[in-house]
Amino acid sequence: MEKLKFTKYIDEAIQKEIDDARIAGAQIALYKLGDESGKINEFYRKCYGYADKENKKETKEDTIYRLFSMTKLITSVAVMILYERGKIDLLMPLSHYLPEFKDMMVLDENGERPAKSQITVQQVMNMTAGLVYPDMSFKAGVKMQEAYDNVLYANWKSGKEMNTEEVVKLIAKQPLEFEPGERWRYSTCADVAGRLVEVASGMKFSEFLKKEIFIPLGMKDTDFYVPKEKQDRFSVMYDYDWEKMQLKVAGDNFLGLGDYLNPPKFESGGAGLVTTVDDYAKFACMLANMGEYGTNGERILSSNTVDFMTTNALTDEQKKYFCWEQLKGYGYANFFRTLEDNVAGCTNATHDFGWDGYMGDYVSIDAVSGVVILYMQQKFGGCDNSLIRRIRNIVYGGIDEIEKIV
Known part of the structure; x- marks a missing residue:
């Protein structure tokens, strides 16, 4: 596929986060639904930095990440x-x-x-x-x-x-x-x-997810823990040491989630899953395609249900408390943010639903243009809101180029 000109600006933005020691590594993947029903085109993918900086293990396409709050979208489905x-x-x-x-x-x-x-x-x-x-x-x-x-x-x-x-x-x-x-x-x-x-x-929560979502979508690396044979692919979790002004390895058991190395008894629907970019992309692209994934037509939800669950459900009074910086212009429903006013949100995206996670993972799903943005990192406190806005605006700044090439 012909190289898209705008992707160099994404590289510059993410690489600066690593050069400034704000994150150890990251991965981004961009997708577009094709004209053929159910066809998914991955039109950009890049890995940056380290999944394990101390042991010099580079970020790879099959790196396994903690989803934290991006688990909520799977629970919603x-x-x-x-x-x-x-x-x-x-x-x-x-x-x-x-x-x-x-x-x-x-x-x-x-x-x-x-x-x-x-x-x-x-x-x-x-x-x-x-x-x-x-x-x-x-x-x-x-x-x-x-x-x-x-x-x-x-x-x-x-x-x-x-x-x-x-x-x-x-x-x-x-x-x-x-x-x-x-x-x-x-x-x-x-x-x-x-x-x-x-x-x-x-059914046990994990068993239901496997039967109804993970197996149908081919999400082979998504679970509530990382089995021993895959643990060498598991990204280290980082925090920022403000005294030393540098990254440090973070401890486990945030919100009672344990170390993810063994099957947990508490299967958290809010923050418990681990996954890869490939796996979560299948889930996100299914939603972008209004409940159906792949050319074989594996349908998880009806298009009516996807439309319902991603339409704002908050009243004006409730919205007064939905006031995080990164949520300007958005409503909320069924654990999804959903774009209502792109001017208020200062974004050139016109349609977007998704969520992010406390490790900095982020997904943007556009069921109108068919574009999916998936970004992964592993640092406490989430990613820089400005970085996410800039990545999203770079992608939609290149939407005409995407439409011509993809």
Whole structure:
């Protein structure tokens, strides 16, 4: 394929991150749906730097990455598969499936009080349930942090790892930050959704994902752990040492996820999966093709469902709390950001849905132009928001060139 002129600007942007020691390595891949139904064209791919800087292991195309929050998109598709089969009703109370969520408490300035209404499944999928992540900056977050520290992490350290059901029941015992449906708050909702899949399907979460998504799409390196024979391909996880102004190897067990080297008992629907670029690209391209992947027509979801699940579901009031810098111009639904106003977002993309992860992984899916952007790195705190905006704008700045060549 003829080299695309704009890709040199992507290389310059990512290489500068490595040269400035902000990341150890990265990988980017760009895809475009072809005119032939289901055909996927990979029109650019490049690896940068190291997957393991200390041992001089370069980033390769088959490097395995922790997905962290990009796991949520796969969990969303799992829920929607069951939604299409009548096994999950989004408007039903969550307690219909998970009774431990029936009598929730809300923590406000006066202490804990009973919630006025029950959490619905739809509120879980839209992060408006009132659930929280561990966070020391507000009261309900502190309660969740204490629960994780004193129960989840303590059990893990003592060799008594909790399973998915036990972790979700622990979450259910903690107070909500606000009344269900009142606001948006990034939270443990996707972990709850993973358990919901287990109850609605009668299968272990990992088994359901393999049967319904990974095997049909040929995602052979995606799982909740990296088996021994693949561990030499597993990227090191880095953090930034602000005192020494350099990268350092990060510790394991973030959010109770362990070291990913053995099958975990807790299969986190919010952050637990590992994958490769090739694997996740199959998943993303399936969504870009409105639920169908490959020339053999492997359909995971209907086009109607993909359209529904990637259309903003937040009210104007809820959107006031959906205010991260990188989310300007976006709405949210079913664990996906979804572009509504490209002017507000200062992006030349006109259609985009996807999400990113705490290690810096990022996916942009455009079901109109058929373009998919997939970027992987492994550093705590996510990637530079400016870098992602620049990569996206470089790609869409070259959209006419892409249309001519790809």
